[in-house]
Amino acid sequence: MTGRIFNNRYQITERIGIGGMAEVYQAQDNVLGRRVAVKVMLPQYASDAAFAQRFRQEAASAANLQSPYIVNVYDWGQDDGTYFIVMEYIRGTDLKTGIVQRGALNQRKVAEIGSQVCQALSVAHNQDIIHRDIKPQNIMVQPDGNVKVMDFGIARAKNSVNAKTSTVLGTAHYISPEQAQGKELTAASDIYSLGIVLFEAATGKLPFDGPDAISVAMKQVNEEPPLPSDFNPDIDPGLESIIVKAMQKNPADRFATANDMRLALNDFLAGRPVKLAGAAVPGGFTSAQTRVMSPIEGGAAGADSTMVMPQPVKPVTHSGQTNYHGANTPNMPENKGGKKTGLIVAIVAAIAVIAIAALVFSGIFASGDPVPDVKGKTLEEATTIIEKAGFEVGTTNAVHDDSVAAGSVVSQDPAAGTKKPAGTKINLNISQGTEQVTVPDLTNKTPDEAQQLCDKVGLTMKAGTPAYDDKVEKGKISSQDLKAGDKAAKGSVITYVLSLGSEKVAVPNVVGKSQSDAMAALKNAGFEVSVSEEASSDVKQGNVIRQSPTSDESLEKGSTVSITVSSGKKSSEVPNVVGKSEGSAQTTLDNAGFRVSTEYQSSDSVKQGNVISQTPDGGSSLEPGKTVHLVISTGPSSSGGSSNGGSGNGGSGSQSNGNN
Known part of the structure; x- marks a missing residue:
């Protein structure tokens, strides 16, 4: 391939x-x-x-x-x-690899990943598309920390696939109970799978595992998952409650939409209370599980007081699934006597003991004071708050974070709300803002070479519209929007322009133009010009006789076009034929390209039949094809050198072999 x-x-x-x-x-x-x-x-x-x-x-x-x-x-x-x-093409590492290599991730990072995946799912769900295979292997974490959900390979538009052929199982560790049972899927199935992904990212562990896919799928259907805090005791209760709600067995008990889950995650990231209507918060109780009890006779409460008692939670099994509901005392007869009243009091007391034990176990009644929440505060503000609460500021570490303003607290250890003795040191991570990196020079690099440079510093690339460039080889980068050597936030996008090489331009036709006009036309078109001269009888002196390349060709800008300019009419040197015989003179002039005309004249000094004179003289210049006039001797005159103008008696006469 x-x-x-x-x-x-x-x-x-x-x-x-x-x-x-x-x-x-x-x-x-x-x-x-x-x-x-x-x-x-x-x-x-x-x-x-x-x-x-x-x-x-x-x-x-x-x-x-x-x-x-x-x-x-x-x-x-x-x-x-x-x-x-x-x-x-996505550069980065899939989330599964990150979890395998590092174990549980930072809780803020888990929430950020979840929020971004929720945004992706919202887009798909709004178009009736269910991913069906949400798992960390399909979530790519890019160099800038953002994620991309990939492989909608078994996704289906709800209204486009036959129900009998649309049941496709995803990876067993992440499928929803309804998906494992082959039921019709809704967007809630993707929310369940994302809940498991966040569980694994926050704890480094899978909630369900087994020797094969079938056993894992059966656990998805029949078993309640452990709480994230069972594996990671430091997990924030707000984040844990979001994960637990997403992983409810009954789709109706999960978040109604991926956007609702995103809003809850954003509340957690912003440090706001996480509000989950009807959701069971780990270690706590829902409003449906809390009721107001009447005063108990002989109890510690005063006659005017009421006691708010949480009901215990017990598992209720039905239809092969286990759900948690508030336990009500079944079929309790109306209190009509002291024994029954005493029984009720005993039950209530037992419930109270269990509830208080649970609260103690959960840390609510742990000794010490709660650690204040200083996330998002400046170091000065955080120091004041921590010291006012009776604690001390421990170590401060500078970290880069693009979601928290520089100088503010990104995270703290121990976590907010944890009860610690007075004087405990609170360690803080302080944001340096988004990390700044030096922009590399991408010019004259191939896209692959440029990508390697960007990957090293954590920048991403985006291709702009390719353009012609006379100075940069085709297929290499000619320019970039972020200037090389400048500083830019890590994760920034560099838009680059790929060279198409030198642009080819049609050569203008300049034949017949004057030399100055021809040169101006060619230079305006982006060409260099070379000039040579040649005599021409047909082209006016100073005009172009011919050009190379011709006007039906195209050249790259900067190429050279040669033009030949007329130097005027052609001329040749006239041979000297004076003294030669008429026949010899005729042949010499014919060979030189001239025509010949003759006249005859007596001469005492020139032998009869030889040339007395020529016009123009030998050695002068004359255009080929023009006539040279010869005077031929007829010998001495009979009258002692005078001539009567006749030709028959040795006088003068003329004839022509050619035309002037």
Whole structure:
């Protein structure tokens, strides 16, 4: 496959992945000069009409999804029986790799990733498209920290696929209970899968695991998941409550939409209370599980007081699934006597003991004072708040963070709300703002060479409109919008212009023009000019006889056009034929390109038949084709040198072999 070119444009360079029905290759877009990813259907499926339709449907659906957090689909088509999709090439690491390498991630990072994935899912769900395979392997974390959701490979538009053929299982560790059971899916299925992804990112552990996919899928259906805090005791209760709500077995108990989940995550990131209507908050109780009890006779409460007692939560199993509901005392008869009243009091007391034990276990009644929340505060403000609460500021570390203003607290340890003894040191991470990096010089580099430079400093690239450039080789970068050597925020985008080489321009026709006009026309068109002269009987002196290249050709700007300019009519040197015989003179002048006219005259000094004189004289210049006039001797005159003008008696006469 390497080296193959699809649609005379996308040249395959290397394979970067393989899935159940397609391979993914890195390729070069030879038109726009950028790196792309090309997804190619495996050969065994290319001839299957059903799979081909599914592949085309995927391309059409994905192409309509426009979001900064979704991998862009640029093009798709068929080439020699092979179906392919051209996608944005993503640089970075998939979230699964990050979790495997580092374990549990920073809680803010987990929430940021979740919020961005929610935005991507909102775009898809608004078009009735369910991803169906949300997992960390399909979430790419880019060098700038933002994510891209990829591989809508088993996504389906709800209104476009036959229900009998639309049941497709995702990865067992992340599928929803309804997906494992083959039920009709809604957007809530993607929310459940995202809940598991965030669980794993926040704890480094999967909530359900097993020896095979079937056993894991069965656990998704039948078992309640552990709490994230079972694996990560330091997890923020607000973030934990979001994850727990997303992972509810009953789709109706999850977030109504991905956008609702995003808003909850954003509340957590902003330090606002996370409000989950009807959601069971870990370690606490919902409003439905809290009731007001009447005063208890003989109890500690005064006669006018009421006690708010939380009810315990117990698992209730039905339809193969376990859900948690408030436990009410079943079929309790109306209190009509002291024994029954005593029984009620005993039950209530037991409930109170259990509730208080749970609260103690959860840390609410731990000794010490709660650590104040100073996230988002300046160091000066945080110091004042911490010291006022009876604690001390510990170590302060400078960190880069693009979501927190420089000089403000990004995170703290111990976490806000944790109860600690007075004098405990609170360690703070202080934002330095977005990290600044030096912009590399991309000019005269290929896109791949430039990308390597950008990857080193954490910048991203975007191709602008290619343009002609006389000074930069075709296929290399001629300019960039961020100036080389300047500072830019890490993650910034550099827009570059790829050179198309020198622009070719039609050569103007200058034949017959004056030399000055011809040179002006050629130079205005972007050419250099070389001039030579040549005599011409047909072209006026100073005008162009011919040019090279001719006007039906195109040249790159800066090329040289040669013109030949007339120096005037041609002339040749007239041979000297005085003293020669008439026949010899005639031959000499004919060979030199001249015509000849003659007249005859007696001469005492020139032998009869020889040339007495010529006009023009020998050695002078004359255009070829012109006439040279000869005077031929008839010998001495009979009258002793005088002539009577007659030709028959040796006098003078004339004739012509040519025309003047």
